[in-house]
Amino acid sequence: MSRESSDSKPIAEVRVGPDLFHALCWVASALAVATLAWIIYEIVTSAWPAIQKFGFGFLGSSSWVPNREVFGVFPFIVGTVASSFIAILFAFPLGLAIAIFLSENFLPAPVRQVIRFVVEMLAAIPSVVFGLWGIFVVIPIIKIFGDWAVKNLGGVPIFSGPAYGNSMLTASVVLALMILPTVTAISRNALTAVPKTLREGAYALGATRWEAILGVILPTAAPGVVAATILALGRAMGETMAVAMLIGNSSRLSWSLLSPGGTLAGLLANQFGEAEGLQVNSLMYAALILVVITLFVNVLGELVLRYTQSQTAGIR
Amino acid sequence: MTEDAARSSATQTPGRPDFLTVRNFDFFYGKKQALFDINMDIPEKRVTAFIGPSGCGKSTLLRNFNRMNELIEGVHYSGDIKLLGQSIYNKEVEVIALRRSIGMVFQKSNPFPKSIYENIVYGLRISGEKKKSVLDEAVERSLRGAALWDEVKDRLHESALGLSGGQMQRLCIARAIANRPKVLLMDEPCSALDPIATVKVEELIHELKQEFTIVIVTHNMQQATRCSDKTAFFYLGKLIEYAETQKIFSNPGQKQTEDYITGRFG
Ligand SMILES: Nc1ncnc2c1ncn2[C@@H]1O[C@H](COP(=O)(O)OP(=O)(O)OP(=O)(O)O)[C@@H](O)[C@H]1O
Ligand SMILES: [Mg+2]
Numbered sequence: 091m092s093r094e095s096s097d098s099k100p101i102a103e104v105r106v107g108p109d110l111f112h113a114l115c116w117v118a119s120a121l122a123v124a125t126l127a128w129i130i131y132e133i134v135t136s137a138w139p140a141i142q143k144f145g146f147g148f149l150g151s152s153s154w155v156p157n158r159e160v161f162g163v164f165p166f167i168v169g170t171v172a173s174s175f176i177a178i179l180f181a182f183p184l185g186l187a188i189a190i191f192l193s194e195n196f197l198p199a200p201v202r203q204v205i206r207f208v209v210e211m212l213a214a215i216p217s218v219v220f221g222l223w224g225i226f227v228v229i230p231i232i233k234i235f236g237d238w239a240v241k242n243l244g245g246v247p248i249f250s251g252p253a254y255g256n257s258m259l260t261a262s263v264v265l266a267l268m269i270l271p272t273v274t275a276i277s278r279n280a281l282t283a284v285p286k287t288l289r290e291g292a293y294a295l296g297a298t299r300w301e302a303i304l305g306v307i308l309p310t311a312a313p314g315v316v317a318a319t320i321l322a323l324g325r326a327m328g329e330t331m332a333v334a335m336l337i338g339n340s341s342r343l344s345w346s347l348l349s350p351g352g353t354l355a356g357l358l359a360n361q362f363g364e365a366e367g368l369q370v371n372s373l374m375y376a377a378l379i380l381v382v383i384t385l386f387v388n389v390l391g392e393l394v395l396r397y398t399q400s401q402t403a404g405i406r
Numbered sequence: 407m408t409e410d411a412a413r414s415s416a417t418q419t420p421g422r423p424d425f426l427t428v429r430n431f432d433f434f435y436g437k438k439q440a441l442f443d444i445n446m447d448i449p450e451k452r453v454t455a456f457i458g459p460s461g462c463g464k465s466t467l468l469r470n471f472n473r474m475n476e477l478i479e480g481v482h483y484s485g486d487i488k489l490l491g492q493s494i495y496n497k498e499v500e501v502i503a504l505r506r507s508i509g510m511v512f513q514k515s516n517p518f519p520k521s522i523y524e525n526i527v528y529g530l531r532i533s534g535e536k537k538k539s540v541l542d543e544a545v546e547r548s549l550r551g552a553a554l555w556d557e558v559k560d561r562l563h564e565s566a567l568g569l570s571g572g573q574m575q576r577l578c579i580a581r582a583i584a585n586r587p588k589v590l591l592m593d594e595p596c597s598a599l600d601p602i603a604t605v606k607v608e609e610l611i612h613e614l615k616q617e618f619t620i621v622i623v624t625h626n627m628q629q630a631t632r633c634s635d636k637t638a639f640f641y642l643g644k645l646i647e648y649a650e651t652q653k654i655f656s657n658p659g660q661k662q663t664e665d666y667i668t669g670r671f672g
Pocket of ligand 2: 464466623
């Protein structure tokens, strides 16, 4: 009898913990979902007049003239996508290279630790600081490069002049640096998750280190690296402050990377303060488009990441 | 002189008795010594089994034969290991070439996340083989050699990860023999397999010793008796006894060996 009661008591105590914890988790997750739904609801209701007036034409139209109440965001969609893709073009090779060096033992462990810390610290720098750094450091360099490029490569549409400091290229270079930690960290995780047995298998067949990396380790980690890239792309698309400070915020479309451009996030940051009437509705419509694009990209990235994890779980 | 000895013994045995030799071999993981003064001759085209309690250094010695231990930081050794009379530590022996001539099968099967075909030709591809006819021939020969051909011949280009555990292990054996190695090292190749798959691999070992010198680590005494010609018993990093398998199991020379094989051991 007495033993029975002393047995059941701790069980009862143990059960209270997880139940309470479960409940808290449910509340927290429900709150997160509710917040997202609420944000989207708010955006849709404030955008509604603009949605009714412009419909899908809003996405394809290139004129944004507030005092004539003509609004279209095509150049900003293009700018958002282009600046992010160009940023990925810079950040992907660099981030992957760093991730490979961090996950292999080319360098002594303390050195790797320092590099990893420095790259991860980049993620902690506020956007506005990146923007300032871009103004004082990147713009002068891009100007020199731009003048040179226009003179020597001007025939190529993406380098046609005149070269501006505040340009698509400047914004993309700074964006690349901002998303570098995302690319590096997720790629590094994917690489270190490659089972040790696979490396050993490759070495035992006479592979050199680079053959093992390129032929076995990278292909095994590839889905994770792809996920890293997609998530970084999502981050680049939503990035606001630094881009707004550097891209020049022009609604004129241009093939040249040396010309100013604009992004959806930059448009919102620049105009929302002084907007009124239909302009507010149109900005909210632009915000809705941005949310849909970034949500889509992030969900895609998460799905690829999930898929990767389920794949590598099978071979561990 | 050794040449002569090898030739004369070759008339009685299937191959050289000193195909792979270990002399005064000590091995250290950092400060921790894992092997103490090992001396042994492993005969050609025979199966040699390594037995002994967990942590006694079986894998460590096995992984020295193809210098896999060098991938671990801070290891060092003294003494020598020779393959066909040449030190594997000789400066002129490239570790890459050594590993191509010594195949290894691991405890946990480790197919690459590629197709069955690509798994098998991996070793050939990295050694520069490009001819499709050569690769195709190697795939069929290795899969037949590993008794897997009939089961997978229609799905060579499907992922190797879709195979069963036993099939994956035989695929890894096929991959190891595709390079036509001189020696095949197997570290507990059946420990993750069910009895039927185990029997298949054991039968395979019988077949493979026609062509390869095999060293197998096993915890299964029956397996050692069933498929090995010679058995080495290790304990605490020392080679306690090394003799014909039949002798080890019927009439062990050492008390420790007897205790271990009769299961009277901790
Ligand atoms: N990478 C390593 N670093 C340090 N010590 C190691 C390492 N690998 C093995 N050892 C040590 O070396 C000794 C021999 O290990 P080894 O793996 O060779 O044993 P084993 O006989 O294969 O055992 P098991 O039957 O469990 O596989 C053990 O004491 C082990 O702890
Ligand atoms: Mg072992």
